[in-house]
Amino acid sequence: MPGKIRVVVVDDSALVRKLLTRMLESDPGIEVVATAPDPYVARDQIKRHDPDVITLDVEMPRMDGLTFLENLMRLRPMPVVMVSSLTHDGAKVTLQALELGAVDFVTKPAQQLSVKLQDYAAEVVSKVKAAARARVSSRETYSGEAREAFRQRVRESLREAGAYEARSTGGRQKVVAIGASTGGTEAIRRVLECLPPNAPPIIISQHIPASFSGPFAERLNGICSLTVREAENGVPLMPGHAYVAPGDYHLRLRRDGARLVCRLDQSATVNRHRPSVDVMFESVAQAAGSESVGVLLTGMGRDGAEGLLQMRKAGASTMVQDEASSTVWGMPGAAVQLGAAEEILGLEAIPARMLALAQGDTARPA
Template identity: 80%
Template sequence: MSVSGKIKVVVVDDSALVRKLLTRMLESDPGIEVVGAAPDPFAARDQIKRLNPDVITLDVEMPRMDGITFLENLMRLRPMPVVMVSSLTHNGAKVTLQAMELGAVDFVTKPARELSVKLEDYAAEVVEKVKNAARASIRPLSTFSGEDRDRFRDRVRQSLREAGAYEARSAGTRQKLVAIGASTGGTEAIRRVLECLPPNSPPIVISQHIPANFSGPFAERLDACCSLSVKQAADRMPILPGHAYVAPGDYHLRVQRDGARLICRIDQSATVNRHRPSVDVMFDSVAEAAGSESVGVLLTGMGRDGAQGLLQMKQAGAATLVQDEATSTVWGMPGAANQLGAADEVLAIEEIPARMLTLASGKGARSA
């Protein structure tokens, strides 16, 4: 941070208008100082060396070097908090999710003319995400790729074998519903949990704070890397074993009992904790519809969304897990749940898949 205690930011975007707009928005907050504005990654590299910012905002499409290539180099050589500024397109969403995999903390959609009537809300979002990024735990890129990722998967699968989770599933033991909530850093945390699971996993519902145009590509990206089938939830879609359902952006996802089966319900009722989808909304519905036949998992994220809902699940008899501080990008939501007494267990991200599956299989005893 600067001598004044402000968060130092470098804005990287090839558009002079966007650089000016983001600078004005960020500096509207007394706790932020924009110390540099770069039109491309080469200028950004020099400014980062000279100005030592706490956070950078990074465009994806730029001349001379694209934002993804620059981000990959940056996270290998000088890991630091990065907030991506992405276009509201399907391709923009796919590239942004790739950036999250490379280590970006979060993203905001690129300001557009049609946003002009909501610039105050947009500015508040940009400021909040930059402040969150400044507090995030950043790890070198090598932690999330290549041999390290293979070792992570191997550890999880070994834990699954030791817990007997695979055998329990093949034996036809009744499966419980798993509900997963996350926010900042959650796109990667969710991927790391789901990609280790077998195709006969219990049914899973997911609420991740994400914009409307990004939830579909997010579900597609998960489906491509996971053994189980991952879909964006649709209203009245049946919830089946071997499937995971992602809440559509700007819609709440609820679970409802329909006779003997469970179904997805989506709606655009009022935001909860300033979010839609809200993790609390989903967890509350799971507590009511599935009760003790469910497992709640709260992963990395800023704020408190999901903490009260996880407590509701626990009080309804569900097993509840939260990600630990050491492996969370931001220990806001899971930390708040732990403080409320909503968590049966606090686990590192690599411990969650096996424990979650064991509890959902009906084999694992709920911790006291």
């Protein structure tokens, strides 16, 4: 029917194909036009039906999901939602898929059969709907050459801004708080990998499952000059370090004398998320106030918008990623509507501006 989001479900398990189809078609705005047990059948179904979104299993016979995704993004770029296992290896492969251009991922429904099946179905539907609205570029956007060109442009802007010097106010160094959701793993990577090893301490809340946050931090740590780790309860923030909220835990900032420390808890979800960006931003507003910088990147929904507004009211510098460079301009757009964002910047401009604000250079660039 006209107006429906047309989906092709690709998975080698007949049970998973049936479950995903039933879940997606429970929403009147979605139609599963075809299913496929492997990438070769999927290729023919995509040619035949020209879908708006595909869901893609990571591990399949005849051709693995990553190889198929890479070919798809080169020949016929389209929104892809990966279907991943909750294992450590599954997380690593899924993060690679996001680097190759997948919009988002959901975990295997077989992991959810005993509990919260209704919540899982709602997640699948919302992520497919968001993917249908997402900006998807050609494979060249995600190639090694494109990533290096992006880094070179950011490094040039950093050179023009001058070397970062860790300055403090009253013995306290500024802290940077970054929040993101859909498209955020790649946006965060692009920001962090350009920063110098003496960058200010950074805390990060990315909507991500518990089994994925560790591999995500490990992956960032392997490519960044910063030390990137999962946040631990009571750990003090240090310059040159970035702390990723563990999946299924809220990350809050607390003042301990002159130190800022990470606090983790499993209190109720906020905006249906744990970690929640709002929770983190609101804690930063209280603990650091004007000695902080808030950055809200690409993401679906509104999480982080209200928290960023609280940061701005507390005297923090705030910015959001612009619509043109966001995969989904939900969270940043909501922050703009609330008046929470002092600046709206393309992703390439964020690292240099973030460092400038962290060292007290608040004058707007010409």
